[in-house]
Amino acid sequence: MLFVAYHSIAWGLFCYGLRRLHTNAGLPVTLLAPIVFVAIEAVMPTVFAWNLAITQAWVVPVIQIAELTGPLGVSFLVVLANAAIYEVVHARYTRARFSDAGSPPAVQTCW
Numbered sequence: 001m002l003f004v005a006y007h008s009i010a011w012g013l014f015c016y017g018l019r020r021l022h023t024n025a026g027l028p029v030t031l032l033a034p035i036v037f038v039a040i041e042a043v044m045p046t047v048f049a050w051n052l053a054i055t056q057a058w059v060v061p062v063i064q065i066a067e068l069t070g071p072l073g074v075s076f077l078v079v080l081a082n083a084a085i086y087e088v089v090h091a092r093y094t095r096a097r098f099s100d101a102g103s104p105p106a107v108q109t110c111w
Helices: 002-025 029-043 052-056 071-094 105-110
Strands: none
């Protein structure tokens, strides 16, 4: 139970940091989420050798980026893809104007 509580601290820090930066800096979640997540994943020590990149071990096209960037690059890519999907769904659900400035071309293509 202590291991679960310890690892939940990282998720709490991620949510707090992302919301605080998004609110104060006004940058899109697509840019902030991967940076905040990878920063916390790199800094926070773990008891077991686990990170988000492990979830992509059998997805060959995605995991091949680990040869160049290591597991943190794969984690960055996974969080980037999920943040881009969030931005598109959130913009359509709230009927808010989608911010083209600062968003990756993949998100603009989905829009």
